[in-house]
Amino acid sequence: MFLIDWFWGVLSFLGLYNKNATLLFLGLDNAGKTTLLGVLKDGRLSAYRPTFHPTSEELSMGNIKFRTFDLGGHESARKIWKDYYASVDAIVYLVDSSNSDRFEESKRELDALLSSDELSNVPFLILGNKVDIPGTPSEEKFRAALGLQQTTGKGKVPLNGVRPIEVFMCSVVKKFGYAEGFRWISQYIN
Numbered sequence: 001m002f003l004i005d006w007f008w009g010v011l012s013f014l015g016l017y018n019k020n021a022t023l024l025f026l027g028l029d030n031a032g033k034t035t036l037l038g039v040l041k042d043g044r045l046s047a048y049r050p051t052f053h054p055t056s057e058e059l060s061m062g063n064i065k066f067r068t069f070d071l072g073g074h075e076s077a078r079k080i081w082k083d084y085y086a087s088v089d090a091i092v093y094l095v096d097s098s099n100s101d102r103f104e105e106s107k108r109e110l111d112a113l114l115s116s117d118e119l120s121n122v123p124f125l126i127l128g129n130k131v132d133i134p135g136t137p138s139e140e141k142f143r144a145a146l147g148l149q150q151t152t153g154k155g156k157v158p159l160n161g162v163r164p165i166e167v168f169m170c171s172v173v174k175k176f177g178y179a180e181g182f183r184w185i186s187q188y189i190n
């Protein structure tokens with residue numbers, strides 16, 4: 001009983017209670033995908049090791065399926081996650097905002113996703129992760145670096161056929177910022 005309460009508690013916290021969806025967590029290696037999955041799974045932080053093989057992990061809660069894939073330098077992984085395009089309801093794209101050296105690489109992968117026909121109607125939540133690390137850029141600077149100045153708005157916005165896309169800065173480790181992002185994207189998930 002306790003477990004079930006906790007379980008639904010997590011999903012309602014994320015706005016995903018009584019939704020039926022598959023969410024893909026994408027991003028370069030080291031962005032925080034496995035850590036986010038772990039935080040959702042048991043609310044605790046464990047020392048998650050970098051994921052090597054296969055570059056995919058999955059967590060199911062109720063009717064929600066979370067699946068991670070690493071992008072960048074993983075050609076074989078790319079082949080795998082392309083198979084999931086058809087069943088994806090939302091994409092959560094994680095970026096390590098503390099590592100500006102890799103913004104360009106991360107932007108390249110993101111742009112490829114955004115321009116793919118198969119995903120043209122899929123909502124995108126961009127998480128600028130690790131803002132707990134001193135020296136991370138402001139949201140404004142982060143958006144500029146990723147080419148995300150034009151997004152669809154953080155509130156409830158009538159989209160008129162435009163794909164929902166929005167940026168939320170967060171710290172998965174310190175557990176803030178990402179739930180707002182999930183609640184934002186949940187309004188575009190059935």
Ligand SMILES: Nc1nc2c(ncn2[C@@H]2O[C@H](COP(=O)(O)OP(=O)(O)OP(=O)(O)O)[C@@H](O)[C@H]2O)c(=O)[nH]1
Binds near residue numbers: 034051133
């Ligand atoms: N300071 C800080 N570190 C974080 C945060 N989120 C993740 N990390 C750390 O970043 C490193 C990479 O996190 P992972 O969750 O393994 O990243 P990943 O995207 O799964 O990476 P791969 O599996 O290697 O592709 C780990 O050492 C995490 O502890 C955060 O919010 N703040």
Ligand SMILES: [Mg+2]
Binds near residue numbers: 033034035049050051
């Ligand atoms: Mg991982």
